[in-house]
Amino acid sequence: MSTFEPWLNSAETGEAFTHCIHCKLPLLEIDSTWLINKDFHKGECTLEYAICDGCRELTSEDFSEDSKKAVRNFLENEIPWDERLQRFVLHPLSRMENCVACNCPRELAEDYATSILMDSVGEIHFGPLPLLICGGCIELMSERLSQSTRDSWRRFLEEHFDYPPQLSSLPGLL
DSSP states (O other), rough: OOOOOOOBOOOOSSSSSOOOTTTTBBBBGGGOOEEEEEEEETTTEEEEEEEEEEHHHHHHHSSSSHHHHHHHHHHHHOOOHHHHHHHHHHHHGGGGGGGGOOOOBBGOOOOEEEEEEEEETTTTSSSSOEEEEEEEHHHHHHSSSHHHHHHHHHHHHHHSSSSOSSTHHHHHHH
């Protein structure tokens, strides 16, 4: 993979995401950032969506403050950001090669998720995102979530998907 394009496009359609999964508005007409989240199992995309910043904030309002704090704590304290960001600046696509937290190579991770922040005109917004996080690290974060947050996330999934996907994209919403 020599570009970010495969990470930006829907695995189902091969096309760019065009609408927010929640409000259904065209992403390029919202004048806001938006997030692309994808979950993978054995290299196959099992869940994907784009969500505008307003809907992401609205959705995460139902998450407990303790859960938000626990995930922020994990992201701030369990990831060697100085080392990762230095590598990311030199090699932007390396963000999608290894888990941001434990550095596990993508091809060795049975499960992983990606999160990419897009700006209002559809360009990647580089900062802590984009990132890839392996299933083991997702599990470590998920263990710290309150039952009310898990229930809120489950409702979001039930509202937008026809099957009961894993909890893996939750950190992207917090």
